[in-house]
Amino acid sequence: MRRKLLAGTAAASAAVASLQTYWSVRRLQQTRTPTASVHEPTPVAAGPQRVALVLNPSKLQADATRALVEQACSDAGWEPPLVLETTIEDPGTGQAAQALAAGADVVIAAGGDGTVRAVAQALAHQPAALGLLPLGTGNLLVRNLGLPYNDIAGCLRLALHGSERRIDMARIRLRNDRSEVVSEHPFLVMGGVGFDASVVADAKQDLKEKFGWLAYSEAGVRHLPGRRRRISISLDGQPPQSRKVRSLLVANCGKLPAGVDFVPDAVIDDGYLDVVVLSPRSLLGWTWMAAKILSRHRGVIPVISYYRAREVTVWSADPIATQLDGDPSGSITSLTARVDPDALMVRVPVTAPGPSGSSVLPLPDWHRRWPRTWQLGWQRGWQRGRQKVLRRP
Numbered sequence: 319m320r321r322k323l324l325a326g327t328a329a330a331s332a333a334v335a336s337l338q339t340y341w342s343v344r345r346l347q348q349t350r351t352p353t354a355s356v357h358e359p360t361p362v363a364a365g366p367q368r369v370a371l372v373l374n375p376s377k378l379q380a381d382a383t384r385a386l387v388e389q390a391c392s393d394a395g396w397e398p399p400l401v402l403e404t405t406i407e408d409p410g411t412g413q414a415a416q417a418l419a420a421g422a423d424v425v426i427a428a429g430g431d432g433t434v435r436a437v438a439q440a441l442a443h444q445p446a447a448l449g450l451l452p453l454g455t456g457n458l459l460v461r462n463l464g465l466p467y468n469d470i471a472g473c474l475r476l477a478l479h480g481s482e483r484r485i486d487m488a489r490i491r492l493r494n495d496r497s498e499v500v501s502e503h504p505f506l507v508m509g510g511v512g513f514d515a516s517v518v519a520d521a522k523q524d525l526k527e528k529f530g531w532l533a534y535s536e537a538g539v540r541h542l543p544g545r546r547r548r549i550s551i552s553l554d555g556q557p558p559q560s561r562k563v564r565s566l567l568v569a570n571c572g573k574l575p576a577g578v579d580f581v582p583d584a585v586i587d588d589g590y591l592d593v594v595v596l597s598p599r600s601l602l603g604w605t606w607m608a609a610k611i612l613s614r615h616r617g618v619i620p621v622i623s624y625y626r627a628r629e630v631t632v633w634s635a636d637p638i639a640t641q642l643d644g645d646p647s648g649s650i651t652s653l654t655a656r657v658d659p660d661a662l663m664v665r666v667p668v669t670a671p672g673p674s675g676s677s678v679l680p681l682p683d684w685h686r687r688w689p690r691t692w693q694l695g696w697q698r699g700w701q702r703g704r705q706k707v708l709r710r711p
Contacts, residue, residue, distance in 0.1 A: 583626075
C-alpha cells in the first residue's frame with residue numbers, strides 16, 4: 319500500500335512538473351509573431367564617391383584586395399581609396415571612425431566577420447554605407463545579404479555600384495559574476511551560448527585555413543557528447559522561464575554556410591531578434607533536429623524551439639561559453655541582447671531579399687518531392703519520436 323502511495327505521489331509530481339514545463343514553453347512561444355521585411359534596396363546615387371577600405375592585413379588575399387579596390391576607383395575616375403589597416407588592438411572600429419571623419423560615402427570592410435562587426439559598430443546610425451569584401455571563414459553577413467561570398471570582384475562591384483538597404487543590428491551586454499567582467503558588443507548575424515560557442519572556440523586554426531567553415535564540423539563532432547545546462551530565459555521583460563538546453567542562439571538573421579537556413583523566419587530588418595533553444599539529450603535528438611533543419615520541415619519538435627522578441631535576457635548559475643558572429647566572446651553568467659532597428663546602411667544586390675534576409679533562392683522542400691508513402695513514414699516517425707521524448711523524465 320505504501321509503495322502504491324509513493325508511486326502515485328511520484329507520478330503526480332512528475333505530471334505537475336511536466337505541466338509547468340509545458341506552460342512555460344507555451345508562454346514563451348506566445349511572444350512569437352510573424353514579421354516581414356521592411357526595407358527594399360534603393361539604387362546608389364550616380365556620381366563620384368569617397369571610398370574607404372578597412373582591411374585586415376592578416377588575410378591571405380589582403381594585398382590583392384587592396385590592389386583591386388584601388389584599380390576599381392581609378393577605373394571609375396574617383397579619388398584613390400583611403401586604406402586603413404586593422405590591428406590586434408583595434409580590429410576596425412577606430413579605422414571606420416577615421417573614415418567617417420574623412421567624409422567617406424562608403425566604408426568597405428575587407429576581412430572576416432570580426433572585422434565586419436567592428437566596422438559596423440562605428441557606422442551605426444551614420445550616413446555612410448557599409449560595403450563587404452569577404453576574406454574570412456564563415457562570412458555570415460555576406461551570405462545573409464545574398465552577396466556572392468566566393469567572388470571578391472563581384473562583391474566589390476556591389477559595394478561601389480549596388481543598392482543600399484537599412485538593416486538591424488543587435489547589441490549585447492555580457493556579464494561574468496565570477497570574474498566581475500562586464501562588456502558590451504554589437505553583432506549582426508547570430509550570438510549564442512553553450513554548444514555552438516564551445517565549437518567556435520575549439521575549432522582548429524590550421525583546419526580553418528585549409529578547409530574553411532568545414533573545420534567547425536570536426537569541432538562539432540568532438541563536442542556532441544555532453545550534458546544539457548539549466549538556464550533562465552526572459553523575453554521582453556516577461557517573468558524568466560527555466561529550461562535545460564545544449565545551446566541558445568539569438569539571431570538577427572538565420573543563414574549559415576552550406577546554404578543551411580537555420581532560422582528560416584528571421585528577417586534582418588523587422589525590428590525583432592529570433593531566439594532558438596536547442597535541447598537534444600542524445601544522438602537521436604541531434605539527428606531529429608538536423609533532419610528538421612535540413613528538410614525545412616515546419617512541424618514542431620520538442621528538441622528545438624523558436625521565439626521572437628526585441629530584448630532577450632539569459633542567466634546561468636555557472637559560467638557558460640558565448641560566441642558572436644562566429645567569434646568566441648568569453649564565458650558569462652548573464653547576458654542581455656536587444657535589437658537596434660535600422661541601425662546600419664549596407665550595399666547589397668538589387669534583388670529583393672528572401673525571408674531570412676537573403677536574395678539567394680531557397681533550397682527545395684525535399685520531403686514534398688518524395689513518394690507519398692515515404693512522407694507518411696516521415697510523419698509517423700516524427701510523431702513517435704516526439705512522444706518518446708515527451709515521455710522521458
